[in-house]
Amino acid sequence: ILNVEQSPQSLHVQEGDSTNFTCSFPSSNFYALHWYRWETAKSPEALFVMTLNGDEKKKGRISATLNTKEGYSYLYIKGSQPEDSATYLCASGNSWGKLQFGAGTQVVVTP
C-alpha cells in the first residue's frame, strides 16, 4: 500500500447501532496513526494519536485499534448518536515528519 485508504467512503447508521470502518496505511517507515473527526462547517478535531502496534484508545463511545505490522486501524462507534455524524479522517505519519491523510469515511446517523 502506497497511500492511506479508508473504507467505506460513506455509511449510514441507525441511531443506537454500532459501526466500524477501516484505515489502511503503508507499514514501512510508520511512525504514528492519527484519527480526526470533521463536522460540517467546523475544523477537523483530533480523536486519537497511536504509535504502538496493538494500541487501543477510547474516548467515550469511540475507540480505535492499531496494527502496524499489517498496516491497518479500525475506528469503532458504539451506540451511534446523531451528533456522531461527521467525516472521519485517518492520517499516517512517517519518521520524516510527513502526515498523509486518507479521503475519509462519511458517517450519517439517522434517528
Place this chain on the structure above:
Amino acid sequence: DTEVTQTPKHLVMGMTNKKSLKCEQHMGHRAMYWYKQKAKKPPELMFVYSYEKLSINESVPSRFSPECPNSSLLNLHLHALQPEDSALYLCASSQESLGALGGSPLHFGNGTRLTVT
C-alpha cells in the same frame, strides 16, 4: 471555537492577483502546516514549518510562497494562481513536529475557501 484562526474565510481572486492567507495560533505550538483539500479528496500536505524554519516543501509550485514571521503566525502568499488551485486551504499546528515526542495531534483552523477565476 477553534484555537487556530484562519483569515479570510473565503477568497475569490483573479489569475493576475496577489493575495495572502493568514493563520494564527497562541498555543505555543512549534510546528505549523499548510494543507490543500479538494472536494472528496484527502487533505494534501503543502508545507511544514518547525521552529519557524521550513522543514518540508512537498514540491509545491512557486506561485505558493509560505512565510513564518514568528512562532504564532503562518502566511501563504499567492501569486498568478490557476483555476485548478481553487480549493480549501487548511492551516494546522502541533506541539511538536511529527518526528518528535511521538507525534502530536494537529489542531486545525476552519480553512480558507479559495476560488481562482
